[in-house]
Amino acid sequence: MSKYNSDSEILHVPFEKPDAYHSLAMPVYHTAAFEFNTAEEMEAAFCGRSTDHTYSRITNPTVQYLEKRIQTMQDALSVTALSSGMAAISGALFTIAKAGTNIVTSCHLFGNTYSFLNDTLGSLGVEIRMCDLTNPEEVRKAVDQQTCAIFLEIITNPQMEVADLTALSAIGKEYHIPLVADTTIVPSCAFQAKEFGIDIEILSSTKYLSGGGTSLGGIIIDYGTFDWKHSPKLSQWADRYDKLAFTNRLRMEIHRNLGSYMTPQTAYMQTLGLETLQLRFEKQASTCLELATRLQQTPGIQSVNYTGLPDNPYYELSLRQFGKFPGAMLTFDLDSREHCFAFLNRLQLIKRATNLFENKSLAIHPASTIFGKFAPEQRLNMNIKDSTIRLSVGLESCDDLHNDIIQALSDSRK
Numbered sequence: 519m520s521k522y523n524s525d526s527e528i529l530h531v532p533f534e535k536p537d538a539y540h541s542l543a544m545p546v547y548h549t550a551a552f553e554f555n556t557a558e559e560m561e562a563a564f565c566g567r568s569t570d571h572t573y574s575r576i577t578n579p580t581v582q583y584l585e586k587r588i589q590t591m592q593d594a595l596s597v598t599a600l601s602s603g604m605a606a607i608s609g610a611l612f613t614i615a616k617a618g619t620n621i622v623t624s625c626h627l628f629g630n631t632y633s634f635l636n637d638t639l640g641s642l643g644v645e646i647r648m649c650d651l652t653n654p655e656e657v658r659k660a661v662d663q664q665t666c667a668i669f670l671e672i673i674t675n676p677q678m679e680v681a682d683l684t685a686l687s688a689i690g691k692e693y694h695i696p697l698v699a700d701t702t703i704v705p706s707c708a709f710q711a712k713e714f715g716i717d718i719e720i721l722s723s724t725k726y727l728s729g730g731g732t733s734l735g736g737i738i739i740d741y742g743t744f745d746w747k748h749s750p751k752l753s754q755w756a757d758r759y760d761k762l763a764f765t766n767r768l769r770m771e772i773h774r775n776l777g778s779y780m781t782p783q784t785a786y787m788q789t790l791g792l793e794t795l796q797l798r799f800e801k802q803a804s805t806c807l808e809l810a811t812r813l814q815q816t817p818g819i820q821s822v823n824y825t826g827l828p829d830n831p832y833y834e835l836s837l838r839q840f841g842k843f844p845g846a847m848l849t850f851d852l853d854s855r856e857h858c859f860a861f862l863n864r865l866q867l868i869k870r871a872t873n874l875f876e877n878k879s880l881a882i883h884p885a886s887t888i889f890g891k892f893a894p895e896q897r898l899n900m901n902i903k904d905s906t907i908r909l910s911v912g913l914e915s916c917d918d919l920h921n922d923i924i925q926a927l928s929d930s931r932k
């Protein structure tokens with residue numbers, strides 16, 4: 519046990535090797551390759567007998583420092599930092615899935631994840647079984663011997679659906695299937711994935727972690743809780759590497775073959791972002807709850823969707839899993855697509871942009887943008903409505919945000 523509290527400990531995770539100039543910030547090792555003194559040392563590094571860095575597509579000291587900080591913070595077996603949230607999702611699922619296996623998930627998913635599963639993995643012979651993850655009985659019926667993962671988003675974006683993680687984890691344990699979750703919507707200071715039985719956690723560090731939308735990144739966290747000898751794809755790796763089967767296959771094969779490692783510059787920025795994550799999250803999420811409450815009383819708004827509101831159908835479950843502040847994203851409905859467009863066009867402070875959890879508040883009409891390429895019946899099936907606006911709440915004052923929304927609503931209704 520550390521003698522410091524976890525916030526203090528994260529700030530002071532030491533570098534692997536002391537910096538020659540005593541730099542307080544992790545130096546950015548912006549290099550493609552690393553030099554060796556001898557051919558023997560070079561052989562040892564390339565063959566995995568030493569941990570020396572060889573080439574920055576495989577490992578890099580700056581990126582490794584970010585990984586080590588997150589690993590310490592999450593008490594994880596391993597952390598791998600990739601070039602985007604999608605690189606993390608695809609990297610994790612390429613590690614687990616192969617032709618003939620299936621993934622049990624929901625059709626309520628982030629647009630690119632939906633497409634990755636159905637179009638990319640689907641065309642490689644992986645069956646994608648969409649069911650209602652909020653109904654454990656349906657999940658139980660969907661899984662079988664060839665199920666290689668149960669995959670979910672902890673709060674779906676933008677539908678805001680919440681599955682019972684304890685129930686899903688119990689099914690995963692019973693049938694020996696890993697629970698793989700995209701936790702982008704609620705950061706680790708409010709949600710501890712390991713406590714809820716998530717075996718592999720994936721997040722887009724572009725969002726909360728980057729600290730102001732500076733850079734794209736994705737993180738895969740392996741908690742070492744799944745026994746990979748039960749995995750249709752990893753059982754042989756488990757014979758050889760035991761608990762490290764997933765991590766080693768991801769690192770020794772998948773991410774280096776896909777060329778999707780994080781860049782050192784990004785790792786530097788996201789390490790800084792990590793240092794202020796909790797502070798930013800507390801401010802953004804408490805403003806989000808306050809704003810959601812006010813928007814429920816604001817004329818012109820038909821309904822507000824935020825799982826931290828006591829009348830939300832997922833309130834109790836959300837409170838149990840994520841606490842009082844389940845993230846800093848909310849959605850609300852106006853009466854038509856036309857009003858949504860007019861509203862967006864009138865905003866003065868809130869920016870019209872995609873992305874989540876930047877320091878600035880951002881608004882978007884998901885149906886015409888993120889889900890714009892899906893057919894109307896697909897959108898209906900995914901519960902993406904023409905009347906919905908998604909708002910990512912930043913660091914502005916709640917009054918300023920509410921006033922901007924009120925003025926944009928009044929003009930959009932003329």
Ligand SMILES: *Cc1c(COP(=O)(O)O)cnc(C)c1O
Pocket residue numbers: 602603604605628631671675700702703722723724734735736874
């Ligand atoms: C943004 C997002 C992603 C994709 O992350 P990128 O960093 O943009 O690749 C995946 N899942 C969720 C829930 C997201 O919000």
